Amino acid sequence: MEDAMVTTEGSSDVRCELKARVRDHWELETCGTRYGEDHDRLAWFREIAENRIRLEPYILDFARFPEADGRQILEIGVGAGTDFEQWCRYAAHATGVDLTEAAIALTAEHLRLEGISESRFTLRTADAEALPFEDKTFDIVYSWGVLHHTPNTERAYREAYRVLKPGGVMRTMIYHIPSWTGIMLYVAHGLLKGRIALGLRSAIFNHLESPGTKAYTCAEGRRLAADVGFDSVVVTTRLGPGDLLEIKPSRRYRGWAARLAWMFYPRPLVRLLGDRFGLYLLIEGRRPAKGGGYTT
Template identity: 55%
Template sequence: MRPGVYPGNKRSMSMNEAVKKHWEAETCGVRYGASEDRGEWFREIERARYLCEPQILEFAEFKKFRAKRVLEIGVGAGTDFKNWVKNGAQATGIDLTSRGTALTKERLSLEGINPNRFNLCVADSERLPFKDGVFEMVYSWGVLHHTLNTGQAIKEAYRVLKPGGIIKAMVYHIPSWTGWLLWLRFCLFKLRPWISPRKAIYGHLESPGTKAYTLEEAKELFESARFQVIEIKTSLGPGDLLNIAFSRKYSGFIYKIIGLMYPRWLVRLFGNRFGLELLLQARK
């Protein structure tokens, strides 16, 4: 199987539409917002994000890119994007959904940030609406594995980067605890053990068609887009530790029991080796 090409990549646009519909309905992280006060609602989302995934702060290095042209692919509710702007980056953000860009604009407005300090637009990562060689850094956390043709999205990131520019991306990893959990729930328990954890992720993790990569596959995927990989490693994600608020899809009683009984100590004992999150940095 060629990197970035998975079952479904040659389907009609209905897959892309299904992905967009999913994230329009539940923008990443919004399930953590409970307050009726909009400012506090966004702060709840931010606190939960960095509590569940503290590795984001170390990986992103928000302060390092002050005055640099940064593109974020997939802004979601705007938590990371706000931090690019507040730390002085010349930030541009895209999202496949209009809700993502609207929430991000609202988030920055509530922070009192002048809209002239950033750019936001609805766009597809496979067809970035920017000229060649515009940005010094491209950042994407947990987004590229959702697009129909991940390889094409990575090539687009390469195109819009200046020579020497950096991409920082998190994509999903296998083998992972999350993959095995999904395999148990949707394959083994349904008497279909021959279905792989990769396919369980593809069919049941977040939006339809979610992809996951081994370290070797991810490295090859970025190198095939002409990137020079600088660093690649794995990290435990919220789905591995089940330290998350479950989505509506997993809101039943059985999932509450699983959450209470889950052996997080055992998962942590193995370190990051089987983490869902694959963190990669590469240079153009």
Template identity: 45%
Template sequence: MTDSVQAERLKRAVAEFWEADACGERYGDDQERIRYQLEPEVPTFANFPSGRGRDVLEIGVGMGADLLSWAKAGARVTGVDLTERAVEFTGQRLRSAGLSGEVRVADAEALPFPDASFDIVWSWGVLHHTPRSRTALREAARVLRPGGRYAVMVYHRRSWLALAAWVRFGLLRARPAMSLREAVSHIESPGTQAFTAKEIHQTVGDLLADLRVRPVLTHWDRRVAPGISQLLGDRAGWFLLVEGWKSIT
């Protein structure tokens, strides 16, 4: 089996996973409140008011909480997702709120937009789920206008939660030689990936100016490593926040 065929099969498996249960769907009508309560990093990092009057693309809309927040702040919003389920949920929520925006099914590895289409590209906890994540990370930069803001969260491999995954899927199953990379692949949808700051710089550093990549300690780290997770602070956090601006050349 070629790498390309294997990647497409994995992508279909990822789509089927999220089609069965959109991210956050289990929280029902409280999804937005619970999302921002568990992950207060979202509104802080997004800075939704900064989208006013700008063209904003969200890659991976899930239940639509963030896209609605951008729209409520006055942004012209476009959202894409790999699943029909997420697109349907988000489109309905926009209409119910009396907000306008375009939401459609699309592949993060091959975004259906010309170069330089958006002022802000936002993606929270999504791009590490697609098999060719590095391609997707570069696609997010491709569709940015010169000077546009790139704001993405992916999972951090050198984190407490990744270590907990290794304990669960490696150590406790008599597979101590399992790598953190393989352990993380068992989290959420099939083949989930996690990165280091260096890998992110190597992937998009040539496309973005003033690139900042920093881990953040999360609720999920504190949950799997209570007390001890505070010792290293954000250095071993599960979220890797990636921010930069499209190079002007």
């Protein structure tokens, strides 16, 4: 069932068109905002944050926000600012970028409502494949569930390496294959529609969130980091809320078939089998203190 690696190789025009579609997708719905229902704006942002940690509690252990104390931090893909708010509370200065204007506006509003001083952060729209920062600027580069959406994920990792100071650390989450989420998408969009050759990667590429979403094996994720120069690379997998169907479904999954799937999904069995087939691939690496790796 597993197909060959799906890539976005091709002309620059093709990549630019795909990136525009990705941006348009997330301009319409910033990641995580469907979990906010309160009419009070500050309560709405806090509701999003509470649901994020409830569904993905391992973010705290992975990000390790207190380690940002006195350091320069870059978050790639700020969403509604849930993680970025934490970076702002600890870092000497936190910088956040996002491909969409919607996310930057939401994060700025979130920080203002939480009383975070504007002197503690910088926000700007930017492309992960061409970060607008000098070499060796940041102590930590962090990105959760973002870099698999950009057409050239490898270039995004090179950029993360470039802007890190020697000895700096990168922590990213991208999507993993094989995963329960990938299998469910294959069943829904491949097997049940007679498209047996669709494959897991193609199901994710065409049907998971924004168009062109990619997923990587543990070995591929390790190579993404190592090939641009990161060392001490640690790769782990985690069950995501999508693997457990604990997510709030998007509009495309609110029909009767989806309701049945949510009702009868074998969550205890998936939990029992552990994180091996989790959608989340957590990658941590360090830029060597001296020499090696990618440079401009």
